[in-house]
Structure formats: structure tokens, C-alpha cells
Amino acid sequence: MSPVPLPNTCETIPPIGGGASPSSTWKNAAIGLAFVAFLIWSYRGAGIDLAQLFSADSFGQILIYIKKLLPPDLSPNVLREAMKGSIETFAISFMGTLLAVAIALSVVFFASRNLIFSGLLYEMEPKQGWRRKARIVPYLAAKSLLNILRTVPEMVWALIFVFLVGLGPFPGVLALGVHTGGVLGKLFGEVLENVDSQPIEALQATGANRLQILFYGIAPQVLPQFISYTLYRWEVNIRMAAVLGMVGAGGLGQRIHIAISLFFEQQLLTLIIAIYILVTIVDYISAYLRRKVS
């Protein structure tokens, strides 16, 4: 099986597409003009001071800040704290991703139309009548639930869960799980709606019922993709878990928040290095497992 293409999201870099066809000059000019107008409008609104940004003064300040960051604080105390934070961040991302899979799997079968009301599985009962309507209702409910989970960003979920269950890593797990559950639900749904129909037909011809078709015809086809998508989302989640702490949800983020607030710049650098190492390790593990699966 060829490696599964990853979905295009803000966290990944999509493949570079083929060149576009040449377009007319006036169209390009119009787009360019609109763009410049946009820029000017934004310049006023966003309170930007480019002159100040590119002044010698600000470069001096940046240099001073960099000097404050160096060298990273490698005293045993700080290292222990960074280690603890890294492990906690790992735990948050791990449990969050598992929760997401649980949410996605429990919803997705209602959210893919070929499993719930149309297509091969249902062509034997052409006049479904009210039963078809009864099947569309859970479909729509599941779809909109996934949409809501996905639309609210992780950070906002984290704020909400911090309110609900208090500070600590647990709200981070819930935030990652709920948001990623929505994302994975959508991705899994797309996989389910694109399964190869021939094994299903063959199973149907042998008289298998729908549950049997699901387990023997559909599950073996979609499982590698499911695992691959889950691993990919785990890579995203480890990055997110590292910063969720900024709103009180544990892990490295909480320690970064403290270090920045108290002007412990050298500790901050240590923690940033910890993020870098942790993310690299998880990327490596995930890539290894993905190779195993495909």
C-alpha cells in the first residue's frame, strides 16, 4: 500500500501543486490593487509601527533580549522541571489523541452517508420511506456535532475546560481530545465514504449482514488510513500540548508562562529547547510507526 497522503491543514505543508495557467494582466492588476488597499487598511488598524520596528533602537533591544536568553539555564533544578514538563506534555498529547480517537470512532459511523442511509448497503431496500428519514436524522446530528467540535479551536476549548474542571493537565487532555475528535471524525468519515465497494459487494453476495460487512469488508480497508491519520494528528497535538499550558492547562506551556511572566529568560530558553527536542522525538516515532503501517 502506498503511503497515505496527509490532509492539507495549517499544521502541515501541502504538496506543491502544478503551475497555474497564465491569467490576464488586468485581472492580476486588480488583485494586486485590492491587495495594496487591504495592506493600507490593515496598517492603520493593526497599530503597526514599521519605522519603529526597523529602527536601530529596536534591533538593539532584540540583541539585548537575545543576550538575556543566553546561555540556557542548565542547572539541575531547571532541567528536572523541564523534563517533568516534557513528560507531562507527552502524556497530555498521548491521552488527548486517544480520547480523540474514541470520540471520532463513536461518531463517525453515523456521519458517513454510505454506512447510514445510502449506497450499496441500502440499495436492496429502494423504498426506505420514513426509515430513510429516520436514518438521516442521526447522520445530520453526527455531522454537525463534528463540525462544532472542529470549529472551536483547541485554545478556546482549553479555556472552557479550565473553567469546568480547574487548572492542570486534565483540561488540556480534554481540549485536545474534543477538538481533534472533530478533526479525526471528518478525516475518518472521508476515508469511510471512499472505501472500495467490491469487497462489500462480494460479502453481500455471500449473505453477510451489515455488521459483518462492517467488520470484514470495511474495517480492514480503512484501518491503515485511520492509524496513519491518528499518528499525524498526534504530531500536531504534541505541538499544541506544549503551548496549551499558557491558558492554564499544564505541561511545558504552563512553565513557559511562568518563566516569561517572571522574566526568567534563561529558563525560558531551556524550555524552548525542551519543546524542540520533544517535538523532534515524537515526529520521529510517528514517522517510524507510519512506515510500519503503510
Place this chain on the structure above:
Amino acid sequence: MPQPRFRVKPPSPSLTRHSVKAYFPYLFAGLFVLVFFDSWKRAEIAPELFFSDRGRASLWKFLTGMFPPEVSWNFLSLMLQPALETIQISIWGTAIAVVIGFPLGLLGTHTLVVGGILNDAELQGAPLRRGLRQGIYLLARSLLSLFRSIPEFVWAFMFVRAVGLGPFPGVLAIGVAYGGMLGKVYSEIFESVNSRPLEALQATGANKLQVFFYGWLPQALPNFVSYTLYRWECAVRASAILGLVGAGGLGQQIEISMRMFNFNEVLTILIMLFLMVAAVDYLSAKVRAML
């Protein structure tokens, strides 16, 4: 000598020899269970919190507090400014990202700086210049990697400390973090251009600058614009959230409403956010289709 009628395949080695590979699934499962229980403890998972009196009370407070969403004209007009600010932050953040990413992406393109047909003739037998070019290339690459490996939230928080609260730190955070990503993609686009036109140009005696402008840029430009627009969509989402650490826009309003337990306002802002992101995606897709 007569051939044997049936050829017996030797048993596969994995059946006879128990290699480490055969144990992999068990090893993996054991490790997984171990990590699971350890993580459960470390992440302080406590579902019972939702069923405790306090948990139920705050859940109830949250759910009932959300409805109906705050739609008074007063509040909506108050939120219009931060919503626009979010878009403005994303636009200037992306613009700065291009300003950072483009030159670094150029310098981080191997075929442009060190190798390839543009440089082969020039750098042959000049190890010192080659080394210098290699140094520039590596420096650009590592700067880009540094910019994008620090999460934008951390950048935002650091810039809030440096230049104060408001939209400006958000612009800088998106500019730096996305500059790192754009630079990497730009250099990939540059390296993937078709080299035939470049060779043809060189054969006519065009200098490096001419080769770049007439051979390289026309091929790369559509991909450039399209990818930058795509990144802008992401920047809108990011700038809406960066406010949670004090960097302006709608995020800051979410934080304020959340802290004051005005959940109906939170719901309204989330709906606004949803509409805004959908509108930007639509607009960007339209423009990309036109390119």
C-alpha cells in the same frame, strides 16, 4: 535429470526462527499499555470531576450561560472592531512573513546558492567561495528552522513582553513563525522548477540576475502566490487565537468574556469567528482559482 514435478517452497524463515521482529507486536502492545497507564496518572485524568457537585454546577452554569447568545446591537458593534483587527493582524502578519521568508528562502535554496547549473561553472576549483556559499545556505536554513520550530504562541507571548499588549505583537509573532514556514516552502518551490529554461537562458549568455528573473521567477510565481494565500487563511485562525495571550483581536475578547463568566458573549464571538474564517477561506479559494 528429470525435474521434480512439484517444487516445495522452503518454510518462511519467520515461521522457524523467532526473530525480534516476530515479537514486535507484543512488545509494542506492552509498551503502549505501560505508556497509557503512566500517562493517565501524569495527565491527572479525573472524569469524576464532571460528576462531582462542583463540576456539575459549573457545567450547568456554562451551558445555561451560553444561551441565548448575546446579540444586542451594542455588543455586536463593540466586537466589530476586534474582528476587523483580527483580519488586519493576519494580513500584516502574512506580509511580514513574506518579507522574512522570501530572502531567507532564496538563500536557503541549494540550486540557487551552492549547486546546480547556475553555479557549477563558477564554483569549480574555488573551494573557498564554495565554502562561503555553503555557509550562507546553512545559516539561512537554520534560521528558518528556528523561526518555525518555536510555536507562534511562544513568539506572541515574548513579543507581548517586548512591545506591550495589543495587535502589534500578534503581527510580529505571525510574521516570524510563518516566515519560517513560508521560507521553507519557497525554497522547495525554487528547487522544484524545471531547469531546462534556465540552461537555455544560460546558453544565450544571460547573467545570473537575468536567469533568475526570466527563468526562475515566472515558473515559481503562481505557486508562491497560491501558497502564500493559503498561509493567510491559516494566519486568520492563528491571529484570532493569539489574543488569548494578549496579542489583540477576537482572542483577547474571548479571554475577557471567559474571565467574566459571560458565556453568552463567548458563544457570540465563536459564531463570529466561524463566519469570519469561512468568509476568508471562500475569498482565498476564489482568488487562488483565478490565478
